[in-house]
Amino acid sequence: MAEFLRRDSDIARRWWLSMDTETVKVGDRYQAWQISLVDQDTGEEVMNEFLTHDCKGDCSCARAGRRMTGRIGPQELIEKLEAKGITGESTRFIAWATGDHDCAVMRDFFGGANFPSCFEKDRLLLPYHEFRRNLPKSFPLRLGEVFEMLFPDDPLYYQWHDALADAQMQRKIIQAFEPAQKAGQAGREGRARLRVLIQGRESTIGRHLV
Ligand SMILES: [Zn+2]
Numbered sequence: 001m002a003e004f005l006r007r008d009s010d011i012a013r014r015w016w017l018s019m020d021t022e023t024v025k026v027g028d029r030y031q032a033w034q035i036s037l038v039d040q041d042t043g044e045e046v047m048n049e050f051l052t053h054d055c056k057g058d059c060s061c062a063r064a065g066r067r068m069t070g071r072i073g074p075q076e077l078i079e080k081l082e083a084k085g086i087t088g089e090s091t092r093f094i095a096w097a098t099g100d101h102d103c104a105v106m107r108d109f110f111g112g113a114n115f116p117s118c119f120e121k122d123r124l125l126l127p128y129h130e131f132r133r134n135l136p137k138s139f140p141l142r143l144g145e146v147f148e149m150l151f152p153d154d155p156l157y158y159q160w161h162d163a164l165a166d167a168q169m170q171r172k173i174i175q176a177f178e179p180a181q182k183a184g185q186a187g188r189e190g191r192a193r194l195r196v197l198i199q200g201r202e203s204t205i206g207r208h209l210v
Contacts, residue, residue: 004094016091017046018037022061024054032051032108033050033055037167043171048164051109074110081118086127087116093118093124104121124174127170134190135190137186
């Protein structure tokens with residue numbers, strides 16, 4: 001998190017991308033079928049690709065209209081990442097998750113050791129934990145729940161579970177809290193900020209604030 005907050009003065013000028021994947025469980029493993037990347041600072045859509053996977057009848061890719069069309073394989077994705085200049089050196093990913101799941105399913109997608117280094121284990125920034133630390137245990141922290149609370153009129157909410165919308169939503173949540181985190185007062189200011197944001201709004205989430 002410290003590296004992210006200091007990124008303006010980072011000599012390496014790393015590119016911070018809000019990242020999300022959509023997955024389907026096949027056997028006892030998850031397979032990625034969509035990956036989306038959004039520039040954390042500008043909101044620019046950097047990538048939104050649908051991936052080859054073992055598609056079963058209940059796969060959500062059908063809902064996204066992508067059961068048969070527009071899928072790309074590992075080699076094509078590597079080429080697209082390279083064309084965008086996304087490398088382990090240049091880029092850091094941010095995800096709304098408790099662990100390494102998004103990068104793990106992508107490493108599997110590339111089939112072993114030859115995955116691009118931006119997907120290396122434990123390199124993902126996970127702001128979820130900052131929020132968890134600063135809020136009561138009962139506070140709901142699923143992506144759509146937090147987003148709807150902070151941005152109740154934003155139509156992105158209705159696309160929750162589309163990887164591109166999710167990457168945009170987590171970007172906005174992180175952006176809203178960055179000033180408090182920069183000031184080193186995420187706990188006090190972050191909670192106060194949440195209070196202000198929900199003030200006067202019909203929200204069941206409000207009662208979770210203490
Ligand atoms: Zn599918």
